[in-house]
Amino acid sequence: MANEGSLSISGVDVQQGIAMTGGTVKLYLEVLSLFRKDAEDRLPLLQTVPEADALPAYITQVHALKSASASLGAAEISKEAARLEAAGKAGDAAFIQENLCGFTERLSELIKNIDTALEMNKAAGGQAGANDSADALPLLRELVTALKSENDSDIDRILDILNEKSLDAKTREILDTISEQVLMSEFDKAIETIGVINDI
Numbered sequence: 001m002a003n004e005g006s007l008s009i010s011g012v013d014v015q016q017g018i019a020m021t022g023g024t025v026k027l028y029l030e031v032l033s034l035f036r037k038d039a040e041d042r043l044p045l046l047q048t049v050p051e052a053d054a055l056p057a058y059i060t061q062v063h064a065l066k067s068a069s070a071s072l073g074a075a076e077i078s079k080e081a082a083r084l085e086a087a088g089k090a091g092d093a094a095f096i097q098e099n100l101c102g103f104t105e106r107l108s109e110l111i112k113n114i115d116t117a118l119e120m121n122k123a124a125g126g127q128a129g130a131n132d133s134a135d136a137l138p139l140l141r142e143l144v145t146a147l148k149s150e151n152d153s154d155i156d157r158i159l160d161i162l163n164e165k166s167l168d169a170k171t172r173e174i175l176d177t178i179s180e181q182v183l184m185s186e187f188d189k190a191i192e193t194i195g196v197i198n199d200i
Contacts, residue, residue, distance in 0.1 A: 009117045011110055017073030022160075029121060030163060034180055035068050036114045039107060046104050049097050050088075058096075059088040065107070077103075077110055136162055136171060140194050143178075147187045147194075155182055 007014050007025060009032075018024070021031045042061050050058040066081035080103045087095040139162055146154035159182065162175055174193060181190040 007117060007121070009110075009113045011074055011076060011106075011113065013073035013075065015073070016075075017071070020071045020073065026163065027160070029118065030176075030179065032072065032114050033118060033176065034183060035072055036111050036118070037180070038068065039065065039111050043104060043107060043111075046100060046107075049093065049100055052091070052093075055088050055091065059085055062088065069110070074110060077106060080106065136165060136167060136175075144191055144194055147182075147191050150187060 018028045021028045042065060045061050062081045062085045066078050066085055070078035084096060084099060084103060139158055143158045146158060159179055178190045178193050181193060
């Protein structure tokens with residue numbers, strides 16, 4: 001597992017990001033992974049300057065990137081997204097036309113840099129350790145209860161415990177999906193996904 005000192009991402013204040021995402025490198029790496037996937041999904045929607053009728057969707061995309069990149073410690077990307085969001089709200093097509101291309105290039109670069117950091121962490125043994133997948137099942141049942149009652153603090157607590165465990169690749173992949181669904185408040189989908197783990 002990477003430690004705070006060994007984790008370095010160009011354009012990102014890693015220490016600030018760790019502090020803003022729960023205070024541990026492990027949690028920060030999970031947030032980085034979620035951000036990378038989310039930003040990759042949003043990139044195609046930002047490749048062209050939006051027409052007037054597409055402005056609301058565009059504003060939503062840059063707003064999400066502004067907030068998420070700020071929590072990672074990627075202050076410059078966050079500031080650029082904030083300026084593009086303000087331009088969208090003001091209907092300033094000229095500003096968007098002038099700045100959107102550069103923003104998407106820098107966002108692509110950030111995604112690549114995060115990807116490299118995650119791969120290096122994996123190579124350094126971030127996924128090593130004994131397999132605790134069997135121990136995860138009681139916690140998953142507890143998680144279903146918390147999801148049904150939409151108890152945010154219990155959901156976060158159980159996910160933190162699960163993420164500390166060394167799980168097999170399949171269970172880890174499904175847990176990442178659950179974390180992403182919880183992040184998007186898709187609790188019903190998360191419950192369905194847990195059903196898949198119980199069938200493993």
